[in-house]
Amino acid sequence: MRYRDQEFNLRQIISIGIDMLAKALWFALVLVTGSSLFGAVDSTMPDLVGNSGDGYSVKIFSQLSPLEINRIHSWHIEITDVGGRPVSNAQITVSGGMPDHDHGLPTQPQITEEIRAGTYLLEGMRFHMPGKWQIVIGFRLGNQLHSASIEFQL
Amino acid sequence: MNKLPGILALLLVAVLAWRYVALPLPPRWSEQEVRLIQSLALASLPDLPPDPGNHLADDPAAAELGHRLYFDTRLSSNGKVACANCHQPELMFTDGLALAMGKSIGPRHTPSLVGIAYSPWFYWDGRKDSQWSQALAPLEAAVEHDSDRVAILRLILADQRYREMYENLFGPLPAPDQLPDAASPLGNAERLATWNSMETATQTAVSTAFSNLGKALAAYQRRLLPGPAKFDDYATAIATDPGTMQAVSLSRTEVGGLQLFLGKAQCISCHNGPLFTNHEFHNTGVFAIAGQLPPMGRYDGIRTAREDPFNCLGEFSDASTSECIELRFARDENDLVGAQKTPTLRNVTLTAPYMHGGQFKTLAEVIQHYNDAPTSMLNHNEAKPLGLRAIEASQLEAFLHTLTAPLTTEKKWLAAPNY
Numbered sequence: 001m002r003y004r005d006q007e008f009n010l011r012q013i014i015s016i017g018i019d020m021l022a023k024a025l026w027f028a029l030v031l032v033t034g035s036s037l038f039g040a041v042d043s044t045m046p047d048l049v050g051n052s053g054d055g056y057s058v059k060i061f062s063q064l065s066p067l068e069i070n071r072i073h074s075w076h077i078e079i080t081d082v083g084g085r086p087v088s089n090a091q092i093t094v095s096g097g098m099p100d101h102d103h104g105l106p107t108q109p110q111i112t113e114e115i116r117a118g119t120y121l122l123e124g125m126r127f128h129m130p131g132k133w134q135i136v137i138g139f140r141l142g143n144q145l146h147s148a149s150i151e152f153q154l
Numbered sequence: 155m156n157k158l159p160g161i162l163a164l165l166l167v168a169v170l171a172w173r174y175v176a177l178p179l180p181p182r183w184s185e186q187e188v189r190l191i192q193s194l195a196l197a198s199l200p201d202l203p204p205d206p207g208n209h210l211a212d213d214p215a216a217a218e219l220g221h222r223l224y225f226d227t228r229l230s231s232n233g234k235v236a237c238a239n240c241h242q243p244e245l246m247f248t249d250g251l252a253l254a255m256g257k258s259i260g261p262r263h264t265p266s267l268v269g270i271a272y273s274p275w276f277y278w279d280g281r282k283d284s285q286w287s288q289a290l291a292p293l294e295a296a297v298e299h300d301s302d303r304v305a306i307l308r309l310i311l312a313d314q315r316y317r318e319m320y321e322n323l324f325g326p327l328p329a330p331d332q333l334p335d336a337a338s339p340l341g342n343a344e345r346l347a348t349w350n351s352m353e354t355a356t357q358t359a360v361s362t363a364f365s366n367l368g369k370a371l372a373a374y375q376r377r378l379l380p381g382p383a384k385f386d387d388y389a390t391a392i393a394t395d396p397g398t399m400q401a402v403s404l405s406r407t408e409v410g411g412l413q414l415f416l417g418k419a420q421c422i423s424c425h426n427g428p429l430f431t432n433h434e435f436h437n438t439g440v441f442a443i444a445g446q447l448p449p450m451g452r453y454d455g456i457r458t459a460r461e462d463p464f465n466c467l468g469e470f471s472d473a474s475t476s477e478c479i480e481l482r483f484a485r486d487e488n489d490l491v492g493a494q495k496t497p498t499l500r501n502v503t504l505t506a507p508y509m510h511g512g513q514f515k516t517l518a519e520v521i522q523h524y525n526d527a528p529t530s531m532l533n534h535n536e537a538k539p540l541g542l543r544a545i546e547a548s549q550l551e552a553f554l555h556t557l558t559a560p561l562t563t564e565k566k567w568l569a570a571p572n573y
């Protein structure tokens with residue numbers, strides 16, 4: 001028994017060692033290659049959040065943060081379903097404007113890439129006035145159309 | 155009956171007071187107003203954005219070549235027109251005229267060049283997407299320099315100093331024996347016919363060298379930048395005590411005008427940021443220029459920019475596709491019919507008359523126009539009537555005169571080269 005216990009302990013120690021080594025390696029890997037492996041590192045807090053009303057959630061990570069006027073920039077748009085799973089292969093349209101001024105966006109931003117499952121690159125965003133803006137993210141999944149409207153103040 | 159004159163007099167006093175007596179200022183700016191004031195201050199101006207299409211944009215030797223070209227009337231067909239004729243340093247690079255006068259009278263008012271390197275678009279309708287590409291157009295426009303790219307390259311080849319400056323920057327020029335005297339794809343029938351008879355390789359070599367001259371001109375014009383004005387001193391003064399309205403830099407009338415600028419008059423909707431422009435296009439119901447149809451504005455401008463061989467995506471640009479974000483994601487919809495570019499309000503005291511056709515001689519007329527917000531001749535006027543009282547209009551005008559100051563640009567660039 002004693003011998004067995006010792007063997008068990010040894011195994012345990014080796015197992016913990018391997019586990020720690022793997023964790024250290026993983027940590028180093030993430031640290032060194034983080035941005036290239038996983039795209040730009042988004043902060044965990046999105047700049048804007050919206051819901052489709054039928055269970056989908058849209059998170060916007062602006063690559064110009066905090067948002068400001070008169071500078072063209074990109075967004076990462078993350079879409080997840082009701083279970084929090086990333087939504088891939090969505091056909092996305094982005095529109096918007098200033099409801100109080102009766103005009104749209106100054107540019108025609110477009111999704112140019114799905115940079116990882118459920119996260120899309122939107123290029124060509126710009127705001128040209130301070131005040132209340134409304135952005136509508138529309139997305140098609142198969143034959144279903146969904147949209148999330150987001151209002152914010154600049 | 156004998157009370158009537160008294161009542162009438164009282165009424166008259168009330169009406170006059172309503173029109174001409176200023177409301178007292180609140181003691182402090184709101185947090186939002188403080189934020190907006192600081193966003194307009196020159197201290198908030200970011201570094202000059204790079205011009206990815208022009209690899210020599212920040213090269214001092216390119217700026218020196220551009221400086222010489224800018225003041226050189228030999229670049230015109232009659233030897234009398236230079237860029238500096240219309241964009242005069244002493245008038246903040248404008249000309250004081252309603253419509254530009256090159257070789258003959260042009261279709262538009264001359265805008266200031268100060269700080270324009272920050273804009274992604276050039277011309278009132280934004281038909282050019284870079285400063286270097288814009289600089290090429292007047293050289294070949296019949297109402298401006300009325301020259302052509304081949305004639306201009308012949309001048310550069312013949313002038314020893316130009317030739318050396320050019321070749322040090324860009325490498326060898328096309329050999330003169332390959333070139334006709336005058337030719338351009340944008341010229342009159344004769345120049346066009348000669349252009350069409352040239353080999354494609356020669357055409358490309360000529361257009362490349364011509365585009366390089368635009369890049370030198372842009373390297374010079376990028377350096378024309380605004381200096382801090384009375385308003386900026388005020389913004390600095392209130393920065394230390396953010397809520398206060400009292401600072402020696404601005405009078406009570408001017409402060410009242412600033413408050414209107416941010417609020418009731420809604421000027422800041424478009425005239426925002428430290429250059430007092432959003433570099434965007436808006437239809438504000440300005441009536442057509444006498445003798446012209448109402449212009450299509452940005453609706454046509456973006457279409458022209460997309461087809462321009464000298465645009466960001468074209469073969470003469472130094473930019474990669476990914477750097478041409480403005481051009482690739484520009485909007486072109488119907489609401490841009492009749493939209494003109496928001497001009498800077500920096501130095502506005504010295505840049506009269508105003509609007510794309512110089513339709514208004516004074517700032518008071520401009521303010522009256524926005525106060526009325528008339529129906530647009532084409533499409534719809536984005537602006538709504540403001541309901542400014544007479545005293546408010548004059549406060550606003552007083553504030554606009556606090557935005558003028560000498561440029562930060564080194565003195566040697568503000569006159570014809572003498573080095």
